[in-house]
Amino acid sequence: MVQGVSGDVRRHMTVLFTDLSDSTRLSGLLEAEVFASLQDDVRRAFDEVVQRSGGTINQYQGDGLQALFGHPEAGEDHGLRATRAALEVHERVRALRARHAYREDIVLDVHSGIHAGLVLVREGTHGIAGRFELFGAAPGIAKHLSDVAERDEILVSEETLGPARYLFQTEARRLALKGRDEPLAVHRILARTALRTRFEAQTRRGLVDFVGREAELAALQEALGTARGGRTRLMVVSAPAGVGKTRLAEEFLRRASASGFALWRGYCEAELSAEPLQPFLQMLRARLGTAGAGLAAPALLGGVIAALPAGLRERHPELALPGQPADTPAAAAAQAQQMLRVLGGLVGALAREAPQLLFIDDWQWADDATRQVVYALAAQPDLPLLVLLATRPLELGDAQLAAADVLALGPLSQAEADTTIRTLLPDADPFVVNSIREHSGGNALFLEELCHLAADTGAGLDALRGGPAWLESLIESRVARLAPQQGAVLGAAAVIGNVVPAWLLKELTGCDAQHPLVTTMAAQDLLFAGEQPGTLRFKHGITRDVVYGTLGLQQRRDMHGRVARLLRARDGxxxxxxxxxxxxxHAGAADFAAAARYAEMAGDKAMSASSIDRAKTQYRAALEMLDRLPSTPERYQLWRSVVRRLGLATVFDPSRDEKALLRRAVDKARAHGDATGQAYAQYWLAYLHYALGESKDALLHCEEALDHATRVQDMPLIVQARTTLGQAAAAAADYGRAVELLDEMARAVRERRPASRAPLPAIAYAMACRASVLGDL
Structure with missing residues (x-):
């Protein structure tokens, strides 16, 4: 728990809400004193069970009862304890039926809902009917689950209970909730099972396929041998978060380095602060050392190439970079593509001199430019090169990785789990080892956190833990045991990001990487030295997320603002x-104007590096920041400028995600009387529909774009719109109209009219469409 300046605290907790079934009817049938006695008995049963289960009674609201698990003291098994408590409360209430059997048509029951999440907690104030005032989604969802539950029914969300559901007899449901895009997965709790632990549940139900790590290491060693023999190999280690793919990769890299392979290593991030080509920039900076600090991608690549032996550079003239900066967007795009080819060529040239191993972690967040380089390397069949990617479970249809050998990493086996526990707890009692192994279910992160819990507190491990809510609560309970000074340093590191420059942490907290507070956290597996010199990194990204989420809003904003000022003031x-x-x-500091400016700049930078997906992410962020500012004519012009860049990026990388935003661009242009803005927004929307195979909508928006472009006499856009209209007409099998429209593009190219300044690929594609239509005719 991290306390904010106002005294409010953020806490991961589970909320149990129990309500008396058919209470309105009961209150009408019974005398007031009789109904009050019935409610007193129900409340007494609720109080006794909740307190014995480690919960806190928070609120009585009419006939509704609310209890909290995980506050005021942090815990690790909220969902399980709340569910067991609810089962016992229902059993106790059913036992009260005989005492309150006043009439045959009166049946005493309660119904309950349980949900977990991050909650802002404030001490109950005057007029608030509760010990704590709660802000966040979890209390409302728990109340909603209780409201939709039938008589004597308990509904628990999947994200609250996780794998602990296998300790209960359940029925699965999915509920649509207002404000949530996806239905909420819930379980109706019927009774306990005979199973005691997650290990037993998974083994009995066949949910876990234990895979020994030695088998994966053997497969990686075989690939290493193949690469040494001159055949390029692409290997993928795939697993959910926390299973241990990075640990496996680290062990393999250690062995590969000892066998003479040169290592290249980097990682990807999902944050907006991630650079295009980030893993390769990390590799280049590591190769240059301190000389590479602060250099942009072209200069960094040029520096590495310049440091190569002269003979190697002479044998590979393809490693030459452009000498002059580009003076047009088309030239800049061509230079970006050349840089990607040179980057891949550099790795290939070095591989021909000595075997190379390239490792990229968190591949699921790789940008387009990074993917382009890796796929190009993997397509060269005869290099002494092994490319190893660690990623979350692969999405179906990733054709580029079809040729890769994928190792789907399973949980730790019993022997592997015991070895890990003995490493972390060398003096542990055998019963503790057995308990941790069974409760972990072989999940490496789960297992490590349980070992830390046992080492730090000696707490019993009889209760099962599992699922996202469990993991967040477990990590928070561990962080809550840090000394206040350590908690403050860890909170500052969380604001900086997953990767923490040591100089920045020192400026914020006064603690450098060698400070005892920081080195102690390294020993506790919270922060450790990063791959790049002068950086620290969170052991697990989820740890950073949990710590960041517990910081108060104003506290986060103040620190984000300080970091932004320190970055701007940094020399060089x-x-x-x-x-x-x-x-x-700047976004974290709620300085939305500055955030929009820098996000737009980052989008342009990504476009120049051919990282289209990263550019779109940054442009969308810039638009979101502008939307948070008061509307003015000047800000609309900025918004229009960014959305046009996003539209251009969408042509190269069409996605349904942009539909709503481009429709907004049409509406905003219409509201501002901006015919040119309407023309371009309609054109981008038309092209998006065409690329997605939606010819009817493409034709409709193309007609609108053409109409507006004609009004403002934007000749290049007129010809482009007519060309896209022709392509959409061809896709809709309206061949006569398609030929007429596409002939206009052909004449424009021959006569070097404005349309001939369109990108060459667009012209070539239009001509190919025309040829295809003529061929069909």
Missing amino acids: ATELEQCEPLAYH
Whole structure:
């Protein structure tokens, strides 16, 4: 728990809400004193069970009863304890039926809902009917689950209970909730089972396929041998968060390095502060050392190439970079593609000199430019090169990884789990080892956290823990045991990000990487030295997320603002080099104008590096920041400028996610009387529908774009709209109209009219469509 300046605290907790069934009817049938006696008995049963289960009675609201698990003291098994408490409360209430059997048509029951999440907690104030005032989604969802539950029914959300559901007899449901995009997965709790632990539940139901780590290491060693023999290999280690894919990769990299392979290593991030080509930039900076600090991608790559032996550079003239900066967008795009080819060529050239191993962690967050380089390397069949990617479970249809050998990593086996526990708890009692192994279910992160819990508190491990809510609560309970000074340093690190520059942490907290507070946290597996010199990194990204989520809003904003000011004041660093973290921290500081400016800059930077997906992410962030500011004509012009860049990026990387935003662009342009803005927004929307195979909508929006472009006499857009209209007409099998429209593009190219300045791929595609239509005719 991290306390904010106002005294409010954020806490991961589970909320249990229990209500008397058919209470309105009962209160009408019974005398007031009789009904009050019935309610007193129900409340007494609720109080006794909740307190014995480690919960806190928070509120009586009419005939509704609310209890909290995880506050005021942090815990690790909220969902399980709340569910067991609810079962006992229902059993106790059923036992009261004989005492309150006043009439045959009166049956005493309660119904309950349980949900967990991050809650802002405030001490109950005057007029609040509760010990604590709660803000957040979890209390409302728990109340809603109670409201929809039938008589004597308990509904618990999947994210609250997780794998602990296998300790109960359940029925699965999905409920649509207002404000949630996806239905909420819930379980109706019927009774306990005979199973005691998660290990037993998973083994009995066949949910876990234990896979020994030695088998994966053997497969990786075999791939290493193949690569040494001159055949390029692409290997993927795939597993959910916390199973241990990074640990496996680290062990393999250690062995590969000892066998003579040169290592390249980097990682991807999901934050807006992530750079295009981030893992490769990390690799290049590691190769240059301190000389590479602060250099942009082209200069960094040029520096590495310049440091190569002269003979190697002479043998590989393809490693030459452009000498002059680009003066047009088309030239900049061509240079970006050349840089990607040179980057891949550099790895290939070095592989021909000595075997190379390239490792990228968290591949699921890789940007387009990074993927382009890796796929190009994997397509070269005869290199002494092994490319290893660690990723979350792969999505179906990732054709680029079809040729890869995928190792789906399972949980730790019993022997592997015991070895890990003995490493972390060398003097542990055998019964503790057995309990931790069974409760962990072989999940490496789960297992490590339970070991830390046992080492730090000696707490019993009889209760099962599981699921996202469990993991957040468990991590929070561990962080809550830190000394206040350590908690403050860890909170500052969480604001900075998953990767923490040591100089920045020192500026914020006065503690550098060698400070005892920091080195102690390294020993506690919270922070450790990063891959890049002068950086620290969270052991697990979820740890950073939990710590960040417990910080008060104003506390976070103040620290984000300080980080942004420190970044801008840093000697030798340009805004362009730091635009991604500046956008992120200004957004966190609620400085939306600055955040929009830097996000737009980051989008342009990503576009110049051919990282289209990263560019779209940054442009969307810039638009979101502008939307949070008061509307003015000047801000609309900024919004329009960014959305046009996003539209251009969408042409290269069409996605349904942009539909709503481009429709908004049409509406905003219409509201501002901006015919040019309407023309371009309609055009981007038309092209998006065309790319997605929605010809009817493409034709409709193309007609609108053409109408508005004609009004403002934007000749290049007129010809482009007519061309796209022709392509959409061809897709809709309206061949006569398609030929007429596409002939206009052909004449424009021959006569070098404005349309001939369109990108060459667009012209070539239009001509191919025309040829295809003529062929069909």
